[in-house]
Amino acid sequence: MIDASRKPPLIPESMSQRPAILFANDAFYTAFATGDLAAMDAVWARRAPVCCIHPGWTALNDRDAIMESWRGILGAPGGAGRQNQGPGGGRRQTAAIRCVRPEVFLLGDVAWVACYEILPNGNLIATNIFVPEDGAWRMVHHHAGPAPPVDAGDEADTPRVQ
């Protein structure tokens, strides 16, 4: 169903992109941890279609709705942060979220990161997808859900690249 003459996928990319992808992923968690809505807005793509799946929520596919969700999460009284509204999952507290064990995947103009989010009351695991836009990697997809306990030691912050 796909022209087999297309270039083979997963041609090795410049390693130089991987730090930039991790930088974008870190920017997301820094915006989250600091409750910085403007920084969160800058993280997300402006032209590419976007999708955000907070733990236990339905998917948000509209950029304005996504930013409104972050406004509520980051601005919650007492920094309560993202509240799981679904049948399971965790609760995120602003200023207490930490990303560990990011795994970076890269193919052409799309990168994705699987990582754990360490929270005071448990862990989540996230899939974050990025595309280049205006000279930087911008988030187009975020999906977080429950995860079991993981080793969140300092060594665990070392990214693995695929």
Next chain:
Amino acid sequence: MIDASRKPPLIPESMSQRPAILFANDAFYTAFATGDLAAMDAVWARRAPVCCIHPGWTALNDRDAIMESWRGILGAPGGAGRQNQGPGGGRRQTAAIRCVRPEVFLLGDVAWVACYEILPNGNLIATNIFVPEDGAWRMVHHHAGPAPPVDAGDEADTPRVQ
């Protein structure tokens, strides 16, 4: 950090790829629903790095480990299917899973689908990423986690494309 002279992202792709992407996504859920391990094996990419995040599990980043997990899930006695091992999330029953409301995203050689998984005892929401390999779209990433109730009527099966 990225060469701004690169071609703009999200150049409109051939619409003809979208049915092929949905076909690949459907093949995953058909393999799941029918408990067909060989079909599930065929769904997943063989050369690209892969990652599978079952509900409440840690991430599996090794193809053999992923297939072993599916062997256990699809072959569970009584078709019990995927068991959530984490702090939340749902339980999946083989032969009772149904994908609804798939949303397709496509950029170059990478496609991703956000969709709901309808189960007898609740819903999950999934992020599925595909890349072309050997002439077809193959799954490289699956992440499922809890979701609230959604409209799973017949009309909801109509895919939306971004």
